[in-house]
Amino acid sequence: MQEREPLLVMSDIHKAFPGVQALSGVHFRLFPGEIHALMGENGAGKSTLIKVLTGVYPADRGEIRLEGRVIQPHSPLEAQMLGISTVYQEVNLCPNLSVAENILIGREPRRFGRIRWKAMNEEARRLLEERLHLRIDVTRPLGSYSVAIQQLVAIARALNISAKVLILDEPTSSLDRGEVEQLFSVMRKLREDGLAILFVTHFLDQVYEVSDRITVLRNGRLIGEHLTENLPRLELVSQMIGKELKELEELPKEESRVADWAEKTLEAVGVGRKGSVEPFDLGIGKGEIVGMAGLLGSGRTEAARLLFGADRADQGRFVMSGEDTVIHSPRQAIDKGIAFCSENRKTEGIIDELSVRENIIAALQASQGWFRALSRKRQEELADEYIRALNIYPPNPEIPVKNLSGGNQQKVLLARWLLTHPKLLILDEPTRGIDVGAKAEIQKLILSLAREGMSVLFISSELEEVLRISHRIAVMRDRRKVSEIAGEDISRERVMKAIAGG
Template sequence: MADERPLLQMTGIHKQFPGVRALSDVSFRLFPGEVHALMGENGAGKSTLIKVVTGVYSIDQGTVELEGRAIKIGSPQDAQNAGISTVYQEVNLCPNLSVAENIYIGREPRRFGRILWKDMYRNAEQLLKKRLNLEIDVTQPLHHYSVAIQQLVAIARAVSISAKVLILDEPTSSLDRGEVVQLFSVMTRLKSEGLAILFVTHFLDQVYEISDRITILRNGELIGEHPAKELPRIDLVSKMIGKELHLLEELPKTHAERSVHPEVLLDASRLGKKGSVESVDLTIRKGEVVGIAGLLGSGRTELARLLFAADRPDTGEIKIGGRKAVIHNPRQAIDHAIAFCSENRKLEGIIDDLTVRENIILALQASQGWFKTISRKRQEEVADEYIRTLNINPPHPEHLVKNLSGGNQQKVLLARWLLTEPKLLILDEPTRGIDIGAKAEIQRLVMSLAEKGMSVVFISSELEEVLRVSDKIAVLRDRRMILEMSGDEISQQNVMKAIAGG
C-alpha cells in the first residue's frame, strides 16, 4: 500500500429496505495505490455498498470518511465532486451521442457558452489512446461500437472524472481476454499513481491476477478482509458461500455420462445474416445441450438471435420436427416453443418497474393473449412455485425486480420462460456477472431440464462452463461456425485450438 491511512473508510454501515436487510454493521477500507476486490454471492450486499458510497442510497446508520474526514454523500453528483467515480456492470451511457460526448457530457470544453467540438474530439482521442491504448473514431455515435468498446468508453469517462477513487463494478463482463489485459494494464498504471480502485468481479482468476486485498460480504454482513496473497481460493469460495462446498466440481460431465435422444428437434440449414453470422448448419436433438463456444465477437449471440428470430436471417431455413418452420419474429418462435434468455437482461429481459411476480408471468400472459388475463390467484401460485424451485432470493413475489441482485434477476428470467414449457431454451450468457453458487444452480438446472427432454442452447464466454454442460459444442470464429464436436472429441484443448485457428 502506498499509504497506511485509508483513503476511504466506511464504518458500521446499516441499510434496510422493506422486508430486506441489505447491509448490517458493514465496515470497509480502501487505501490509495491499491486494487481492492469486493467479493460475495449475489445478494451479499456488494451493489448496495457501492450505491451507498456513490450516493445512490442513503445510509440508515454508520459513517463514511474520505481522507480522514467524515463526509455525507447525498447524491451521485456529491460522490463525483468528492472524487469518487463508478463504472457499473450495465453500461449507462447515451448510445445516440458520440464517443466524445459520452466521455465529456456535462463537462464539454466551452468558449462564450459554445461547445469547442474540435477540442473535445482531440481531448477524447488523447484520453483513450493515452490511458486505454484505444484508437477509435470519437466522432461516431456510441452505438456504432460493440458492447466491449462501450464498456471501455465508460471506463475512460470514469477515469477522466475520478481523482481519488475509481469503482469498477464487473467491468470485464463484456471484454475478451485481450481487452481484460488492456484494462488491467490501465488499472496497474492508475494505482501506481496513487488512485484507489474498488474492483467487483465474479472471475476468481481476475481477482488474484490484479487485486492487492479482498473483502468478503455474505448476507449483508462483513465476513473478512484479507491480503489476496494470503487467502487461498478455496477459502475465498468457502467464505463467500458459507460452507465447504465444491459446487462446480461436483457437476457431472454430461457429454461423457449421458446419452442423447436421437429425435431431431430443430435443424438449421445455411442460416446466416450479412454482417452478423455466416451460413450455419446446426442440428439440435431432443434433450440435447448444445454449447456455443467462441471469443467475443465470434457470432455467438448473433446465432442465438437468428434461432429466436430476434433478427431476420438473409439466408437459410429452420426445420422443426422435420418440417420447415415459418419463424419471422419472436412471437412465432414462442409459438414453436422456443424461448430465449438474452445476455442483456437489463434492456431485453427484466422490466425494472414490475414485481418479481409480474416479470415471471409476462411470457405466459403474452402467449395466451392480453385479453385472456391470468387470474391473480394463478399468478401468485406460479410465482411462488418458481421462486421456490429456483431459490430466488429474497423470496417475495411482490418485490420490485430491480431491487434483486443480478443472479436473482437471471433466475426470474429463467422462471418466465420455463413457465411457457419450451421445447428449446436458448441461454445467452446465463451466468454472466453472477456468483459461483448461482452459476452452479443454473448449470444444474440446465442439466435437469435436458434430462427431462428439453433441448438447450448454452452460450457462455467461460469455456469451462460450456465444456461442463454440453453434449455437443459448436465453435464459432470470426462469425463463422468452423467446427462441431461431441462425445470424446470435446476437450478444452480441442476447443481452444479451433478458436485459435489451430
C-alpha cells in the same frame, strides 16, 4: 505488500429497504494504487454498497472516511466532487455526441460563454492519450466506437474530475477477450498512477488476473477481505456461495441415480453464439434431469436460450430423436416440444395485465394458432385443473396475474408450459425469489415430471437445489461449459471445484 494507510474506509455500514436488510455492519477498505475486487452472488449487497459510497442511497448507520475525513455524499455528483467516480455496466454517455463532448460536458473550456471547440478537442485528446494510451478521433460521435472504447471514454470522463477512487461496476460483461485485455492494461496503468480502483465482476478468471485484494459479501454481510494471492479459488467460491468446505463430506445421497439415459430428447452438438456462449455439447436423456451450475454470468442462461431458440445459435447443430433439426425461434422450439421458463419472470415470463387463465393457456393457444381457439369453457377447465394441481393461490383464474405473489406467478408459468406437454422443459432459476414452501413444491413437481418421462434442464444459483434433484450436472464457467458430472460422481465439492476452476 506492506500495510499502508487506506484511502477510503467504510465502517459498520447498515442499509435496509422495506422487507430486506441489504447491508448489515459491512466494513470495507480501499488502498491507493490497488485494484480491489468486490465479490458476491446476486443480492449479496455489492451494488447497494457502491450506491451508498456514491451517494445514491444514504446509509442507515455507519461512517465513510476518505483520506481520514468523514464524508457524506448526498448524490453521485457530490461523490464525484470528493473524488469518487463511477463507471457503470451500461455506458451512461450520449452516443450521439462527440467523444470530446462526452468527456468534457459540463466543464467545457469557454471564452465569453462560447465553447472553445478546438481547446476542448485538444484537451480530450490529451487526456485519452496520456492517461489511457488511447488514440482515437475525439470529434467523431461516441456511438461510432465499440462498447470497449465507449467504456474507456466513460473512464476518461470519470478520471478528469481529480479522481482518487474509481469504481468499475461490471465493466467487462459486454466486452470480448481482446477488449478486456485493453481495459485491464488501462486499469494497471491507473493503478501505477496511485488510483484506488474498486472492480466488480462475475468472472473469477478476471479477478485473479487483475486484482490485488478481494472483499466478499454474502446476504448483506462482510464475509472476508483477503489479498488475492492468499485466497484460493475454491475458498473464494465457497465464501460466495456460503458452504463451508468441511460440510462437503457429508452430502446426503438421495435415491439411487442409476438409469439409462441412452434415449436423448435433445442433443446440442458444438452449439454456441459469438459474444454469448462458447460452443458446447449437451445431451438430455428422456426422463433425465440435467442441472446446470455456475456463477451468475457464467453463461447458464445464455446456453439455455440457445436451446430454446430465444437467441439464435450461430454455430453447431441440434439433434432430436436421432435427426438433425433446426431451432431458430421459440416458435420452432415449442413445435418440437421444448418449453422454457425464463429467469426474468416479470419481463420475459408473465403477461402481467392479462388474467391467470389467459396466461396459463397462452402457449397452448399460440401453438394451436388463431383459428383453432380454445373455447372459453375449455380454457376455464384447463385453468382450474392446473390451479388445483399446482396449488396456485388465490385459486381465481380471472384476476390479473400481476396481483399474484412471485411463487404463484412461477406456478402459472409452469402451468403454461405443462399444458403444452413438452418433451423437454428448460427451467431457468424457477425458484428464485419465492418462498420456501413454493420452492419445495416446485422441486417435487420437477422430480415427478421426470419420472413420467419428461426431460428437464434445471438451472439454479442455489447449488443445494441443483445437487438435490439433478441426475447429471453441467458446470459453466466464464461462458464455457467446463465440466459434466454424473451419477455417483456428483458431490458438492466436485461441482464447486468445477465452478471455481483455475
